[in-house]
Amino acid sequence: MTSPDAARPRVRLLRLALRDFRNFERQDVPFPADGLVVIGENGHGKSNLLEAIYYLQLLRSVRGARDQDLVRFGAPGFHLGATVARPPGSVGAHEIGVGFERTGKKKRVRLDGAEPPRLSDALGAVPSVIFSPVDVALVAGSPAERRRYLDVVLALTSRRYLSALQSYRGALVRRNAALRDAARTGRGESRAAVWEPALAEHGAVLWVERRAWCAARADAFAALCAAIGERAAARMRYTSALVVDDAADPVAAARTALERALAEKRLLDVKRGVTHAGPHRDDLELTLGGRDLRLYGSAGQQRTAAIALRLLEAATLRDASGCEPLFLLDDPFAELDARRAHRILELLGDAGLGQTVLVVPRATDIPAELTRLERTTIRDGVLGA
Numbered sequence: 001m002t003s004p005d006a007a008r009p010r011v012r013l014l015r016l017a018l019r020d021f022r023n024f025e026r027q028d029v030p031f032p033a034d035g036l037v038v039i040g041e042n043g044h045g046k047s048n049l050l051e052a053i054y055y056l057q058l059l060r061s062v063r064g065a066r067d068q069d070l071v072r073f074g075a076p077g078f079h080l081g082a083t084v085a086r087p088p089g090s091v092g093a094h095e096i097g098v099g100f101e102r103t104g105k106k107k108r109v110r111l112d113g114a115e116p117p118r119l120s121d122a123l124g125a126v127p128s129v130i131f132s133p134v135d136v137a138l139v140a141g142s143p144a145e146r147r148r149y150l151d152v153v154l155a156l157t158s159r160r161y162l163s164a165l166q167s168y169r170g171a172l173v174r175r176n177a178a179l180r181d182a183a184r185t186g187r188g189e190s191r192a193a194v195w196e197p198a199l200a201e202h203g204a205v206l207w208v209e210r211r212a213w214c215a216a217r218a219d220a221f222a223a224l225c226a227a228i229g230e231r232a233a234a235r236m237r238y239t240s241a242l243v244v245d246d247a248a249d250p251v252a253a254a255r256t257a258l259e260r261a262l263a264e265k266r267l268l269d270v271k272r273g274v275t276h277a278g279p280h281r282d283d284l285e286l287t288l289g290g291r292d293l294r295l296y297g298s299a300g301q302q303r304t305a306a307i308a309l310r311l312l313e314a315a316t317l318r319d320a321s322g323c324e325p326l327f328l329l330d331d332p333f334a335e336l337d338a339r340r341a342h343r344i345l346e347l348l349g350d351a352g353l354g355q356t357v358l359v360v361p362r363a364t365d366i367p368a369e370l371t372r373l374e375r376t377t378i379r380d381g382v383l384g385a
């Protein structure tokens with residue numbers, strides 16, 4: 001593996017303080033510069049630790065859990081505090097604190113002691129990517145998994161996308177509520193139509209940015225799958241029912257097309273109580289040798305494509321922030337053959353390998369490439385126990 005380039009800028013987690021988060025009562029964890037390997041039996045808190053670190057980026061659970069479920073059983077709330085080192089000249093806070101109280105469901109963020117005007121201003125505070133065996137759902141799961149992947153990657157790296165996503169979701173909830181109302185009362189179709197300009201305006205941004213990202217990264221996806229060990233050609237493509245004319249201003253063209261599609265489907269929407277047209281129905285098509293990986297891929301091929309998606313995510317974060325993100329590895333090589341695991345670590349190394357936190361059930365699961373990292377153990381939510 002290429003040795004990490006010391007000059008490459010990286011974000012580094014120096015310390016993480018966990019209070020009543022999942023099965024951690026009170027832990028202060030120092031992180032060495034290159035990273036840490038955490039060894040512990042099943043169910044002792046390894047994934048919880050990675051979830052806590054990732055929370056500092058997304059301000060929500062990477063596993064899709066609700067905030068109240070992250071609070072240690074019986075505790076009133078949780079708090080995470082991190083100290084981060086950044087390369088000279090890069091922007092971002094050095095002290096990040098996130099707290100959540102069960103009563104009132106209040107979430108508070110502090111960046112260097114100050115509360116940002118909006119929660120979303122703190123998104124991406126600690127850039128990181130998680131690699132985990134459950135990532136296979138990105139490939140084998142429903143289109144919703146892949147849309148969520150795109151939404152996370154793009155919302156973390158494009159302010160315009162984040163803002164459009166928030167507005168689009170708000171308008172969609174309201175239009176669907178109006179549709180259900182119209183279906184029940186037999187009128188009020190116009191109340192659903194009211195939300196269509198907003199859906200078209202913000203949906204167009206989602207559509208354009210998703211397509212642009214997929215087009216820009218498609219070759220890299222194919223190259224990564226090949227480098228990991230696929231012999232057939234892998235392909236990634238954004239698919240959408242929306243037909244948009246080529247235009248100098250693609251957002252304006254997508255907006256017009258979406259407005260038309262929403263109007264055309266309105267009667268059907270009223271009948272079914274849901275919105276049929278829009279980027280919330282699109283997908284990221286992944287194929288190998290021309291065949292849908294979701295339907296025909298082997299478990300190993302699906303894992304490979306999922307890892308390629310995570311590597312693309314890391315590259316996107318790197319391009320946006322200029323820094324190497326943290327790599328959080330949740331025993332990701334468990335079911336892969338040694339050759340593939342080795343190639344993936346080589347690819348991670350080629351990217352400059354940011355600070356790495358690897359969690360594994362046994363010391364024998366640590367790949368040779370990462371045996372140089374410091375080690376600790378975890379038992380019942382206590383590190384170093």
Ligand SMILES: Nc1ncnc2c1ncn2[C@@H]1O[C@H](COP(=O)(O)OP(=O)(O)OP(=O)(O)O)[C@@H](O)[C@H]1O
Pocket residue numbers: 021022023024040041042043044045046047048049069070071072073361
């Ligand atoms: N809100 C919570 N409060 C207290 N404990 C919790 C909470 N949520 C989950 N747990 C506990 O955390 C443990 C699971 O931790 P985690 O998912 O990190 O396991 P792991 O070490 O990664 O295991 P595996 O190797 O099986 O993936 C379980 O014992 C579960 O009961």
